[in-house]
Amino acid sequence: MKLTVWTYEGPPHVGAMRVATGMKGLHYVLHAPQGDTYADLLFTMIERRDHRPPVSYTTFQARDLGSDTATLFKTACQDAYDRFKPQAIIVGASCTAELIQDDPGGLAATMGLPVPVIPLELPSYQRKENFGADETFFQIVRHLAQPQERTAQITANLLGATGLGFRHRDDIEEVTALLHDLGIGVNVIAPLNATPADIARLPAAHFNVLMYPETGEAAARWLERSHGQPFTKIVPIGVGATRDFIEEVRGLTGVTAKADESRLRLPWYSSSVDSTYLTGKRVFIFGDATHVKAAARIARDEMGFEVAGLGCYNREFARDIRALAKEYGVEPLISDDYLEVERAIEIAQPEMILGTQMERHIGKRLGIPCAVISAPVHVQDFPARYSPQMGWEGANVLFDTLVHPLVMGLEEHLLHMFREDFEFHDDAGPSHHGGKAAPRAPVAEAEVGVTAQEAPDQVRGEAGIHVVWLPAAEKELKKIPFFVRGKARKNTETFASERGVAEISVETLYEAKAHYAR
């Protein structure tokens, strides 16, 4: 048993729903109690889908448990076929139905439906949403893909985009355009917008672009094994990764065409003097592994930030993220415990978070700006405008995304100059944001004085010394603008603790400032 407040991932059958809802001509018959239908609103409200997810729930109730839930399932299955006439059906159980062990796959197989019926085994008490999507897509591909000739033109399949995916809608357009520049066609995009008939055609492509390893890797590996289709390992998010991706595609296909970079603005925007203030901003990165990996590279190499911490919530990719953290010289955080993530961010005191909607809330509470770079999604992550993460336009979008939450360059200087101005004070927050940013102040004030004892291990430092802020230093600290105050506090405490200084005075504060000056 594990106490959970907020979850990064839903149960695995929601992953299956993301595949089914993304596709066309497929129906999902889900053995599940009444109430599990809440999942429909993820698609109809968060993603604003204009049709119901193609899911029939058996919605059994307590009174059905004593009688015959198996018949209920078969009836639901037959009704779904008769009403929706899908090209293929996937069947499975949600967490509760898994316990009553009706075996939806076995039941459906005996019904003689005239379309392929694909059983799903998704262990609800061990695995989560991304696994559910990955496994469901893999099973659909394994059951439906047909051996066939490759297309005459060099073509690729784009794998992994699903319903309710973080910017998947726009990423597929961007990657399609990128491949088009290289003279490569797209054979099938799946699961998003694909029909079961399209899935059958997957083996006609020359290679696969694995866009989202979280939801497409099992299928990509199977297609490589069974149909000899290699797949790309680089996810083209960011300038460097997109260039590497193009090289990888050239290597796989032998094409020599150059990609047109004329739409790419990030490199110049990042080099222009206006961006100087971005240098060394400390960022904490958290999300799904794929987006975290990409964001770390963009943050360090393309924006000139400093990565102060990173991690992911999907344990399946823990090894990759550990290796990445090592490369960046930080401790990896592999956790799906929201409160643990909050603690880690509080300790790291970053100037900005690159995270999910969950971290946006953490940031709101801690008074740290946050840019959202990864699922889990929120209605805001489905903007009306074209807003990919991948390819050239994705890099442009990310530049804006990462700059927007920050106080802008000149404003930052003014805030430094007029620290205690009655209007231009730090609680006012960045001027280009409507409304007042939730100030850190109330929390910070309550904590001052006890910070040293209460706060994190780092404060105790190697020497294990408890440091205390003297009132004058505390007051001086408050004069430092909010967006650097956390860093100043942390640096000063580390500085003091490393030197065995138990009390922080104004002197200590400025000695630490000089020490860390860059």
Add this chain to the structure above:
Amino acid sequence: MTELPRIPASGGCRDTPILKERGQREVFCGLTGIIWLHRKMQDAFFLVVGSRTCAHLLQSAAGVMIFAEPRFGTAILEESDLAGLADAHDELDREVARLLSRRPDIRQLFLVGSCPSEVIKIDLARAAERLSKVHSPHVRVLNYSGSGIETTFTQGEDACLASMVPELATTDARELVLVGALPDVVEDQALGLLEAMGIGQVRCLPARRADAEPAIGPNTVFALTQPFLGDTHAALERRGARHIPAPFPFGDEGTTAWLRAVADEFGVSDEVFESVTAAPRARARKAIAAQAAELNGKSVFFFPDSQLEVPLARFLTRECGMDAIEIGSPFIHKGLVGPDLDLIAPGPVISEGQDVDRQLDRARAAAPDLTVCGLGLANPLEAEGLATKWAIELVFTPVHFYEQAGDLAGLFSRPLRRKAKLKLEAAE
């Protein structure tokens, strides 16, 4: 003088045969009630013993995460709990101890059963009893089931309140108890009206804090403010309390009839009643009239959701001039909504339960001007050209009593007004 609502000459809908449906139900489970109950009871924590699906539901139904650490959580069952490798009760004790040590402000803990915990038969009643002993007197531990196999949406609140009733102190005092979780502002308005009529010592269930809970006894009378409290109603009657039946306090007419029933119980004179209610009543009428202009003559179709459907259909048909085509409700408890049914003119289909695809067929065929439905259906129906009102807002918005009557009508008129307002075609 007070005009009490007249039963339609044709006799109302109480005896209209009910269309009972037993197919796929597109409804929330009772866990959803935690979203508002945890805000209402400010010293309570709701611990769901369930699966990742339960946690995900609460998160999704809450829509946005407003609270960094809300007063609810899910103890997620894992493989080892199911395989019997771990004693689920030991695990639960450990999680509860950890939770309570972190949240010393918690005075009431609800262990909330879910579909998986019911199916594997974790005895939460026994757990609550055991944990109550461990953590008393500081924390009282209760349990109820919000599982989808037993409860539909608002029935979760009913189960929660019913679980509290046996624990309430006993009294012989003649007291009025208002039953149902209302937003504080609405509750205060109701209490203000009752006090002005000279009905003192009114208690509320649930109370905002554990120490303000009502006591119950043979002289207790109670009025329900929500139509979905069947089990709580039964539990209170078992304790000897007596129910004051009335239409529910939505709109001018509903509020007046509800207040009148309570006033009659306490012997309030017509003059006093009139002087207390005249002004807010006039305001309510005026506010409703402003919205009703857009609703008048329009048709409405209710999908089952919160059990508020019958009283709301009464409000929309009698006070806003709408025609109800179908009034679908997850469950129709005539003992509670009978007075509202009496006031609805015959005509609409009254349906209980659901077979969602068949009901969608009926809705499409009827092409209502406004469809009241859940979040899973609203956008798809809008895309088909039907204006909708998502029903969950009716539960999350202050809509009871006089001062909210206009807002309640506004919830229904806004989608129609918006549909009329948007001009997205070429001008030609």
